[in-house]
Amino acid sequence: MRRTRLAYALVLATLGAAGCGSDPAPVTPPPAAPNEYSLGGTVSGLEGKGLVLEVALPGDLFSNLAIEANGEFTFKPALEGGDSYEVTVAVQPADPAQSCTVKGGKGVVASADVTGVSVECVRLPADPRWIGGEVSGLKGTGLVLQNNGKDDLSVTMDGAFQFATPQADGETYDVTVSAQPTNPAQTCAIEAGKGTVDGADVKGVLVKCTDDPPVFNVDPSTIDVTNADRCDFLDTAHCLFPWPNDHFTVADPTTSTGRRVALHPLSMPVNAEVDLSPAVNAPAGTIVSPGGIGMDPTDWNRADGFSPGQMLLTYVPGLDLGMTGIGPITHMERSLEADSPLVVIDAETLERHLVWGELDSYATSDATRALIIRAGMNFREGHRYVVALRNLKDSAGQILEASDAFQVYRDAIPSNVPAIEARRDSMEKIFDVLAGAGVERKELYLAWDFTVASANSLAGRMLHIRDDAFEKLGNAAPTFTITQVLQNPDANRSRRIIGTFTVPNYLNQANGVAGASFNYNAPDDGLPDQFDGSGTLQANFICNIPRAALPDGNDATSPVVPGRAALYGHGQQGSASQVNGGAATGELSNTYNFVFCATDFIGMSSGDNENILRLVTEFGRMNTLADRLQQGLLNNLFLARLMIHPQGFISDPAFRGGPQNQPLIDTSDVFYYGISQGGILGGALVAISQDIRRGVLGVTGMNYSLLLDRATGFDQLRVFFDQAYTNEFDRRFVFSSVQMLWDRGETNGYAWHVGNDPLPKTPTHAVLMQNAFADHQVTQWSADVEARTIGAGIHVPVVNPGRSIDTTPYFGIEPIASYPHFGSAVFVWDTGPFDAMQNKGTPPPPVENKPLRDGVDPHGVPRVQPGARLQISEFLRSTGKIIDPCGDMPCLAP
Known part of the structure; x- marks a missing residue:
């Protein structure tokens, strides 16, 4: 009963594609013996007709199964415990033409049914181009090739090979070795494995295998994994770096994301005692904050992910941002370019997210200066992101070497360290995402992932x-x-x-x-x-x-x-x-x-x-x-x-x-x-209100972890903060992590729902943002992030030519096309360049994460402008609209 020929499979495929004929009379198999088990799995993405799966069984036996629809499947013959099996695609579907690949289709039956075989089908391009080449020198078994980090292809002998999934003209291909052969162990290298498909099948990829053992520069046994259960050994500068990080989460099927934050109390920063008396002009020792207290992570661990505006942190010794080419806050669109050294990838869509990089200007030495990565628009709720740093350079232009721990994963260096191997699968998934987004594995300095709440x-x-x-x-x-x-x-x-x-x-x-x-x-x-x-x-x-x-x-x-x-x-x-x-x-x-x-x-x-x-x-x-x-x-x-x-x-x-x-x-x-604060908190209030549908947010922004670094108003409190947390990496972590709780009460946690994606039982809303250029208290950068996230249109021209220091001023914020405008909007009021003689105006804000202190603070200016007040009145009506108070010119405040 187990023996079936491929010719029969082709007949099934032909009948399925033609849509006619009658099914053979069902044959009832004999009852399975107690030690026999079923073999099956699921099919997804199937659109065409005629898909036939084949399973190779012990004794040169084969069984075929015609698949007509997505869902679960089970092969007819039962398998005995200890039987080996290998499921492959015998016939690909047609009308439309598709390529189906099998995952988890090879193994040995244990004492249970096999249900984990996955068959995934994708539609073929209109003019499919097949990617392949020649393998030579292969002696061992287990060689697996990949194209663009997926489409696994097992190779068993020398000769021609071809991937199951074709590509279209103009697409790039990148053939790599996913698993090296064993028995005997060999090293296979790829030649001519990368390029762009251009009008013909790719047949020139060469896979050359030798018996020479691979040479590794890192000994995994030397990597300190002592606290791997609560720290990340990829960045030894701080227990919780890189941050945020799914390494500090656990699977939880009861949450919306399927994960839950799981910070360990022993990993959290511990404070020092601080005398707070000077803050209230009291004698020394009157008010003392106790020390030796670690941050209790209980409330952080209620979250199913991290903040949508989370500050990303790691430490890169010797990093020179300019030499590397990482885009600063004034050139954040650099992160979207093909060769950007800093990329943050949406793992679901493979789209690049708008971010910028900066070094902590509050650090007192390069040895404690964290790399800060910030989102130019909030990360999407519930999405998983992959962060990648590649081709990083020092001030001399030399490429920086990745940590030993990261090299173990990046270079597929085998180890016998359980803590390292336990994480290898999750790291490979990170590399898969990056490969799909066109980021080469070999160029990486560091990569990690995190999930947004x-x-x-x-x-x-x-x-x-x-x-x-x-x-x-x-x-x-x-x-x-x-x-x-x-x-x-x-x-x-x-x-x-x-x-x-x-x-x-x-x-x-x-x-x-x-x-x-x-x-x-x-x-x-x-x-x-x-x-x-x-x-x-x-x-x-x-x-x-x-x-x-x-x-x-x-x-x-x-x-x-x-x-x-x-x-x-x-x-x-x-x-x-x-x-x-x-x-x-x-x-x-x-x-x-x-x-x-x-x-x-x-x-x-x-x-x-x-x-x-x-x-x-x-x-x-x-x-x-x-x-x-x-x-x-x-x-x-x-x-x-x-x-x-x-x-x-x-x-x-x-x-x-x-x-x-x-x-x-x-x-x-x-x-x-x-x-000000009423604007920062007001976006959250409007987003949750069932009565308020329109709100004006004056000199506003969001995300206190971004605001405080660039606000003069935090100067007094920062003195005590620095005394309490003397470790400068701890300070960065604290500033970043507190946003996860602050989100629950300020606009940053609600920004995606301020406009046209209302929260449950809540109507749609609209807001008018009236901001000051180069605000000393609420940085304009935070307002720009908010405008992008809520989808506000911006009045243009925003400022006079040359006033903005951005490479692309107000990148990613859509201009308002005409007035009246309906929906949310942002207007920037400018007091003009600083004139020391008249003591008026202000220069642009600094690029680093520090507040602007020069010039005259324009924070209180927009609210007193007659045009701004008229605009408020026209907007705060039941049928309100956005008018242009500036007459097709920048909004200038004398």
């Missing part, structure tokens, strides 16, 4: 507390209490209303005080639970009624024109009281009739100052900032609901006026306007 991992906690809180609220308005009403507090406002409102508390301390973190009930399902089951907190609010809505707060006969409802987001570690300012909200509200309300953005408000001070010396506390930020976002959502609910603010006399006791707020819609 899913949307569920990034936003899941926030969406959970949002949905839980609003489900409990139902159709009601949040409860609120007014504690003070001020009539006519200034020239722009007729009434200031101050009070508190009630919000469910998901933090682990009563009233969600500073220093609290999320409350997780046992058993911990990874989602926050309301404190004590029904605990609440009291959030503060300040609302200002403009005179445009009510001319005089004391005059009950003043006519009422209800003002547009808008939340205001305050600046760095500020408070709701910043809504009382004149430059940002006062004149704007009175000119265009906005009622602005604000609450403290807890987590990063003035009430969090002490916690933040302690945090920078003990970053294991980072969850106390990130979790309270998310509670702060929820507080803002409740405040927005209060502004538009019929039983909300307008139900109270303080929010009514005029002879007919009219509402002072137009409840038909609610908007958002945030500046």
